[in-house]
Amino acid sequence: MANEVLVSIGEEAYTTTVQYEELSLLADEPIELGGQNKGLTPTQLLLSSVGTCKAITMRMYINRKAWKVNKIEIKMSSEVQKSDLQQTTYITCNITIDGDLDEEQRRRIYTIGEKCPVQKMLQHPIVIESNLIDTK
Structure with a gap:
């Protein structure tokens, strides 16, 4: 199994998607730092x-x-x-x-x-x- 993930961010600050094959999760920053609080920092x-x-x-x-x-x-x-x-x-x-x-x-x-x-x-x-x- 490769230790490789794809991290991508679009225009929405600072919601970021982390993907590995069919699995994914969101990372983000809290609202007080300008994020959307949609995932872990x-x-x-x-x-x-x-x-x-x-x-x-x-x-x-x-x-x-x-x-x-x-x-x-x-x-x-x-x-x-x-x-x-x-x-x-x-x-x-x-x-x-x-x-x-x-x-x-x-x-x-x-x-x-x-x-x-x-x-x-x-x-x-x-x-x-x-x-x-x-x-x-």
Whole structure:
């Protein structure tokens, strides 16, 4: 499966469509920032990517172990701290695991969640290459 999505925006500020094959979702900005509030903001989508990856990774492990877990909830938040030399973003993941587990099982599930692919991607250097494609 390719890691490729199509992002498009028309004239309506700032409603943006994200597409992958037949799947799509909307991103937007809140009304107070000039958007239409029709979807999550880009920052919320980034937090969602980390949270869903962690939750899915944990669920895969739980299912493989056949442990009884009713629900995993991950409350995601971010804070940007700026200094003269750099900007640092802190992402906090508060994880609740509802299930019949002992402390060792809970700790193992947490450890597995820390290894999700999106978190690993964000914890290493990232290079973003943008190209302007001529439409003529």
